[in-house]
Amino acid sequence: MKRIGIDVGGTGIQIGVVDESYRILAEESIPTQTLIPFPEQIRAMADCICKVTEKAGLKTDEIESIGAGIPGIALDDGTVDKCTNMGWDHVPFRAEFRKYFKQPVYIDNDANVAALAESVAGISAGTSSSVFITIGTGIGSGIILNGKIWKGFHGIGAELGHVIMRLDGEPCSCGNRGCLERYCSATAIIRMGREAALKHSDSMLNRFCGNDPQKINAKMVIDAARQGDPAGQKVYGTFIEYLSQAIASVVNLLDPEIIVLGGGVSKAGSFLLDPVRERYKQYIVFNDLPIPDIKLAILGSEAGIIGAAMLS
Numbered sequence: 001m002k003r004i005g006i007d008v009g010g011t012g013i014q015i016g017v018v019d020e021s022y023r024i025l026a027e028e029s030i031p032t033q034t035l036i037p038f039p040e041q042i043r044a045m046a047d048c049i050c051k052v053t054e055k056a057g058l059k060t061d062e063i064e065s066i067g068a069g070i071p072g073i074a075l076d077d078g079t080v081d082k083c084t085n086m087g088w089d090h091v092p093f094r095a096e097f098r099k100y101f102k103q104p105v106y107i108d109n110d111a112n113v114a115a116l117a118e119s120v121a122g123i124s125a126g127t128s129s130s131v132f133i134t135i136g137t138g139i140g141s142g143i144i145l146n147g148k149i150w151k152g153f154h155g156i157g158a159e160l161g162h163v164i165m166r167l168d169g170e171p172c173s174c175g176n177r178g179c180l181e182r183y184c185s186a187t188a189i190i191r192m193g194r195e196a197a198l199k200h201s202d203s204m205l206n207r208f209c210g211n212d213p214q215k216i217n218a219k220m221v222i223d224a225a226r227q228g229d230p231a232g233q234k235v236y237g238t239f240i241e242y243l244s245q246a247i248a249s250v251v252n253l254l255d256p257e258i259i260v261l262g263g264g265v266s267k268a269g270s271f272l273l274d275p276v277r278e279r280y281k282q283y284i285v286f287n288d289l290p291i292p293d294i295k296l297a298i299l300g301s302e303a304g305i306i307g308a309a310m311l312s
């Protein structure tokens with residue numbers, strides 16, 4: 001059983017052949033081209049599929065299915081309702097692909113796909129329920145219930161990043177105010193870090209950015225906190241508090257077996273995991289009973305291809 005997995009990203013599209021043991025046998029990539037028409041974008045992906053299939057020593061008719069993870073809303077009828085990064089608005093993704101391949105074509109949100117990958121081949125393998133939270137530019141999430149992706153009745157569920165955490169809070173790109181990702185993402189860490197640097201001119205944050213707060217990135221803030229800088233610690237502590245509250249809310253609502261953290265900020269490792277594991281307990285309603293462990297994702301960049309290939 002060999003399947004194709006497509007990971008559609010903002011700058012590049014990764015395509016791989018995945019076997020029944022969830023191993024990537026061959027992989028190719030093409031640049032993301034948002035300025036060409038949608039049919040031409042699909043044609044480029046189709047050509048890449050043919051190339052990677054040949055690279056794996058297979059013929060295209062030996063491929064069982066094709067799956068794609070996209071940074072947007074994918075509907076069950078095979079259309080992509082919204083995918084801003086690609087400039088797609090209600091495009092017939094599956095129908096366009098069927099012009100080139102007879103195999104079933106599946107699509108889903110990239111966070112859902114990563115959640116599925118971790119649940120079949122990663123840190124949450126062997127569990128029937130898990131919640132994957134990716135902490136990067138924004139907050140993405142994917143929910144696995146009874147071994148399957150759960151995305152709500154209308155296909156737009158699992159948007160943890162847009163849960164309102166603060167009434168009339170920071171404006172969000174979605175149009176609301178106070179969304180979780182405005183307080184609990186790399187972008188949020190950067191915003192709070194810049195604010196802290198302006199208030200504390202003698203902080204380590206300013207040394208790291210050469211006294212130019214606009215150059216601050218999330219890693220600088222995390223490194224400053226790790227090294228004991230008071231300004232950096234305050235910012236990072238606020239981030240940890242929001243993340244802990246969000247995870248506790250997920251647990252209070254769903255009670256999954258495990259919470260999985262991924263994304264760029266998760267590279268902080270135990271410096272992220274240890275305080276979150278400790279803090280989130282206090283917000284759990286039934287904290288005298290067993291509660292889900294929180295672990296770091298292990299598949300990294302392979303999750304997109306593997307998870308997409310496993311879609312059905």
